Amino acid sequence: MSPGMTVAVKRLTVEMCQGVPQFNAEIRSLQRIEHPNLITLIGYYASPSEMFLVYNYLPGGSLEEFIRLKRSSVTGVQTVIKIAFDVAAALAFLHNECNPSVLHRDVKPSNVLLDNDLNAYLSDFGLSRLLPGFKTHVTTGVAGTFGYVAPEYALACRVSNRADVYSYGVMLLELISDKRALDPSFSTEHNGYTIVSWAAMLQREGRMKEAFAVAMWESGPEKVLVDLLELGLHCTEEAASGRPSMRQVVRNLKQIQQAFDP
Template sequence: MKQKKRKTPETENLTSMNNDLERGAGPRRFSYTDLATATNNFSNERKLGHGGFGAVYRGYLADLDTVVAVKKISSGSRQGRKEYMTEVKIISSLRHRNLVQLIGWCHDGGQFLLVYEFMPNGSLDTHLFGKSRSALSWPVRYKISLGLGSVLLYLHEEWEQCVVHRDIKSSNIMLDSSFNVKLGDFGLARLMDHELGPQTTGVVGTLGYMAPEYIRTGRASKESDVYSFGVVTLEIATGKKSVDVMGKDSEMGLIEWVWDLYGKGQFLLAVDERLHSDYNEKQVECLMIVGLWCTHPDPSSRPSIRQAVHVLNFEAALPNLPANMPVPMYHAPTPSVSSGEPLITTSIEAGR
């Protein structure tokens, strides 16, 4: 008599997820064959980029007559499979104009794939730091900052649960044909009740975008997301990477450098040279000061995303920040590292 195969917790999770999703009107299930056909068998010519847990390919779905981006999780990546399940569960429930739309999913025979709407203008980091000839104009940059603020406000305060993204960075901010923001990659996201404070989740994310207290304690929070948002706004204004060292003889990173210029009343020197002084000075001042406010070393001195968005929309006054960057104070214990998973997932150059 044949023995029945025991179901693993992962198999049971996938089965219940299938049932939940197939009942809804959201993303649909695709077969592996469908997606292999759509991407010319995941050919290198179709590859759009490579991240920590897999590659993304351009695909064409004939039955929907639409171009898509197909993310294929590396086989054997336990963390990748975990992120796949988190992403499908969370992003399939969310609805916002500044979120990348999840079109479908597939887990056939140990293969895990996600299907997204295709973004013709790629990711923000390629425009800010890539070799592309044309720099983003200032109005487009300001629009991107407002779009990112808008979707973060939705995630933190306007959905039924609070969603802490945990990996806000320029390479996860996609741009559609009109350069509207589409925030993607919810593989590290966590759902929290609105009333609860920071949760100990283990440290994951990307160096340069992670709040100092999060690296130290492993407690993800709305404040740590706001910090990442602040870093991105400074990158947008300066055209410099968060991890760059500013100047040959300087040990300063991006935040320290901008804060130093702010203290001297010279922050316009930080504006991306590729803009050739073609920008709105009032908006530049606003974006940089909000960026510094959001990256304040003390999380209790950061704004909520709602407060930051109000200032960016000129609906509230600019904050008064100290001339010198404050030194962070810590009282929390250092987390112990458990599980076989990496403590920090760094992907500074990962992806597109």
């Protein structure tokens, strides 16, 4: 690191990473993985009581902050597609280009960082696991954040790359709407719905317009918005086998983007 360089430091407790061996395993996996939309690990420090990861600093904040601020500003559909595409590309790389395949296991807006140009970077591999050989799923303790965790993961601790797809779908639904994964309004207005069940209800009832932030729906185009909603719902199918792969998500987003550049 050069003098005066601004960095981001993540402090991990022993409980978070299950001790120094787990921390070292995380470091080894992080240091060998490189992709334009993955956060760059530039250093670390480890002791028996404290552990730190040092990342390159991104001035645009987190996607969580972006979603919160989006409620009071106009966010273009193309910006949403770009962010969604960047995160999808990072996950597709982890799932398909790494050997062994890497699962993130905690995909959520606070684990996506933005630069000043709103390019998105996936961060926080502290909960990731490597899939041995050609196994398509592993059984393990649940990691992740309530509201983003796939049903089969929460109920049976069964995790596969389709669990990451589910979490990604929740995040996509947040990006296009003015709701959060477990929005407070759901408990009073919609009988305790999650964003997934809420969006699915609106689709069933032909009220898809209500799934979008008002400014986003008004900026259109409608077909592109509906395609994004349907992609988010496809990613959050209850059955893991019904969800697309992240490679398929990337392809779908490219097709949606082409609506702006026919």
